[in-house]
Amino acid sequence: MDNKQMSALLEILNDSVIFDADMASYSTLRAGGRAEALCFINNLPLLTGVIGFLNRESINWMTIGKGSNLLVTDQGIKGAVLILKGELAAISRRSGNLVTAGGGLSNRELIKYCIHEGLSGMEFLAGVPGTLGGAVMMNAGAYGEETGSFIEKIGVVTSSGNAEELAGSGINFSYRKSSIEERSVIYSITLKLKNGERGQVRERVEKNWSMRRESQPLDMPNCGSVFKNPPGGYAARLIESSGLKGFKIGGAMISPKHANFIVNTGDAKASDILALIEVARKRVKEDSGILLETEIRVVGQ
Ligand SMILES: Cc1cc2nc3c(=O)[nH]c(=O)nc-3n(C[C@H](O)[C@H](O)[C@H](O)COP(=O)(O)OP(=O)(O)OC[C@H]3O[C@@H](n4cnc5c(N)ncnc54)[C@H](O)[C@@H]3O)c2cc1C
Incomplete structure (x- = not known):
């Protein structure tokens, strides 16, 4: 990235860019190299704007959530890394059992909201330390449940910079995989949840947390399961x-x-x-x- 491109990025993003960013601080493994530019993006017009700019300038880019499933090589990332913040990391709407949130919302915040609202379904994500966008992309799952089963629709910005909506029923979700285009950015997710009871939702969340504390080395930096379970085994x-x-x-x-x-x-x-x-x-x-x-x-x- 040359100086002119760096100045343009600063201007587009209102200074919300870190150049030569230490990616170990943005990955739960606390390891890895640096990224040329780490861009924090607060709303959809900024997201489409910045992707348009990066594409026009032929600068590589990728999106990350909490880096809880990532290993950044020691040589680091050439190009821009996008992180969703602000409006793109908030719960924006509830309509009955449908909840719409930004792709950058942390699973922790989602679970807190679900407990407060007495909405059931996502308890399995308690203790999965990522964002909702990362959970959709990876089809994160635990205890027999998967994120993909709760998707009503998502909003994505495609690799070419266009914002589109995809119905959950049109997306293929399989073990830790989704059919969503790799380089698209999931900026919004509408989840279809179930009516529950606040106390019961909280109880299930706490049970999942304590199972994780017992079985996982949560006192040291890690990125969860390194390998997928092979068919029929662990x-x-x-x-x-x-x-x-x-x-x-x-x-x-x-x-x-x-x-x-x-x-x-x-x-x-x-x-x-x-x-x-x-x-x-x-x-x-x-x-x-x-x-x-x-x-x-x-x-x-
Ligand atoms: C202690 C621990 C326990 C874990 N337990 C589980 C578990 O039980 N089940 C499980 O499935 N996983 C588990 N994980 C792994 C990880 O938390 C999940 O895969 C999580 O969904 C990744 O989310 P993230 O936001 O951190 O994504 P990242 O790790 O930042 O990124 C993962 C992938 O998703 C893409 N991505 C992220 N956000 C977006 C977005 N908004 N739009 C488009 N692409 C995006 C990235 O480009 C990358 O390819 C665990 C991890 C840890 C550290």
Whole structure:
């Protein structure tokens, strides 16, 4: 990105840009390199405007939520990273059981709202530390429930910069995957929830939280499950059977508490984490014949 492009970005976004941003601070693994520009975007006209500008200037861009499923390489990201804030991270409307929110809304805020309103459905997202946009893109799920089942419609800005609405029924959701175009930005989501009772919704949320606290290494930076579960099995069991719990490369360690989690013990480089992923994949393949597929997304050069 040259100086002229940087000045133009500053002007479009009213100074809400960090250049040469340390992406470790924007990823729950607390590892990885820098991004040329980190852009905070508050509303839809700004979003379409900035994407139009980046496309015209042939600058690469991508969107992130809380970086809770991301590994940024040590070489970092060439181009712009977009983060949705303000109007694009708020609950904007409730009409009966339909709730509309911005793609940048945190799951935590959504759950708080659902408890307050006595709306049931999204309790399974309690303890999944991302945004609603990230949850839709990844079809985040837990305890047999998935985000995709609750989507009435979404608003996206396509990779070419046009805002469109997609009906939930027209989107294919599968295990940690959606058919939404990879580079589009999910800026708005309408969820179809169920009437519930405040106390019961809160109880289910607290139960999910305590199950996570018991089974996951939440005291160390991590990005949740590293690998997808293979059909009919559990990645964690396979990694544990290969004797890899506690195995370390540099500052990255396979969690002794949950073998499908890699934790950053303090000074992990992205390359340590990538090396550990390869060791786990190779050892599990040798021991069980199963080739594990990563759930986390590796981004950067
Ligand atoms: C402790 C812990 C527990 C976890 N438990 C679970 C679990 O039980 N189930 C589960 O499914 N996941 C789990 N995860 C993984 C992660 O939280 C989810 O995948 C989450 O949905 C990712 O959301 P995010 O906003 O952080 O997305 P990011 O990690 O920032 O991005 C993930 C992908 O989504 C894209 N993306 C993000 N926001 C948008 C948007 N607005 N528009 C378009 N694309 C977007 C990014 O480009 C990227 O490709 C866990 C993670 C942690 C750290």
